[in-house]
Amino acid sequence: MKINFKNILTVLLLASAHCVSAQFLSASDTSENSVKRYRNIIGSNKVVVDFIEYSLVQKGLPRHLRNLALIESGFDRRQVSGAGAAGVWQFMTAHANQYGLSEQSRSDLYRSTKTAMISLTQLYKKYNNWVTVVAAYNCGEGNIAKAMDAAGSSQYHIFCKYLPAETINHVKKYLNACYATGELESVLSNYNSSRMNTVFFVNGGSKTDNDPLEQTDINAGFNLDIVADELKVDMDKLLSWNPGITEELQTKGESTLRLPTDLMPDFLLRKNKILSRSIKAGATANTK
Structure with a gap:
């Protein structure tokens, strides 16, 4: 049986994070x-x-x-x-x-x-x-x-x-x-x-807050909550990469979306799915 030490480290660090939350910040x-x-x-x-x-x-x-x-x-x-x-x-x-x-x-x-x-x-x-x-x-x-x-x-x-x-x-x-x-x-x-x-x-991870950001254009049809959900990132993190994007989408109807290099390919692959989900969510909200 092959032991994946990276996964074990991940689990231990996640557990540590929850302990930190409970012990130090509450x-x-x-x-x-x-x-x-x-x-x-x-x-x-x-x-x-x-x-x-x-x-x-x-x-x-x-x-x-x-x-x-x-x-x-x-x-x-x-x-x-x-x-x-x-x-x-x-x-x-x-x-x-x-x-x-x-x-x-x-x-x-x-x-x-x-x-x-x-x-x-x-x-x-x-x-x-x-x-x-x-x-x-x-x-x-x-x-x-x-x-x-x-x-x-x-x-x-x-x-x-x-x-x-x-x-x-x-x-x-x-x-x-x-x-x-x-x-x-x-x-x-x-x-x-x-x-x-x-x-x-x-510990040698591949992603830091100083990683360069790549950019692509999106329009107001994209729901940022759905973007975050599809990319499995925290909404606050997404907004930290894109300060002012909510206002720009609302006022101009379009904006530049900035994402770390390792996340941009995932977004581009899911772009049509994200837009489709966003449109459905908007339609559902309007009927309520």
């Missing part, structure tokens, strides 16, 4: 009071939440990022922290200026949200998981770099002990909020997917 407060508190804040700010979620979808970002504004300010655009952070997204002046947002505009819901979308997209391109993005949003990329260097690792559950206590607590709040909104599994899956890519690279 909701620290799943009490009824915690869940009720977060849900009440969301329900009491429906207009603001709807606008933020619409903005996220337009930029191809996951809806759970609305929880960042939830824990930052409780969706209160008049909120000003003791450190001087202001608005729904709690921008510090330096962070705001980095993206061309004036100090006065930090409390402007429309402008600050537009700026937050840009910031979050760029942070995700750099860190490739939303847990580290939330941490970086709170304490800055410089502190993340120092923590990674001190720990000798780019994995949040390893380097987080070198971060400010406030940032560690901030990430815990985010995970608690995502538990309350039923999105914690998605966040942890995204983190473990990113972690596994790093592990496979260390």
Whole structure:
């Protein structure tokens, strides 16, 4: 009997990833009071939440990022922290200026949200998981770099002990909020997917986040959820390779789809099937 050591390694690493999720990254407060508190804040700010979620979808970002504004300010655009952070997204002046947002505009819901979308997209391109993005949003990329260097690792559950206590607590709040909104599994899956890519690279894997991307043109007939399903990739991963693709498909009717070199042949082979499934899904949705 031939033993496939590569498959054994894969199973062990996957099991390890689930252990990491359970041991290091989980909701620290799943009490009824915690869940009720977060849900009440969301329900009491429906207009603001709807606008933020619409903005996220337009930029191809996951809806759970609305929880960042939830824990930052409780969706209160008049909120000003003791450190001087202001608005729904709690921008510090330096962070705001980095993206061309004036100090006065930090409390402007429309402008600050537009700026937050840009910031979050760029942070995700750099860190490739939303847990580290939330941490970086709170304490800055410089502190993340120092923590990674001190720990000798780019994995949040390893380097987080070198971060400010406030940032560690901030990430815990985010995970608690995502538990309350039923999105914690998605966040942890995204983190473990990113972690596994790093592990496979260390062990000689063929695919990393730095692999070159190939591109092809698609039109609005393609459903991105179905593209992700056919290629067996996480939706957040697909969107990280293609920031802004959702908005471009909706406004222009066409866009460039970027995929890693090893996935592009699979897409081209399945292109007609993906389009057919997308059209059927669209027809079904329209009849409801």
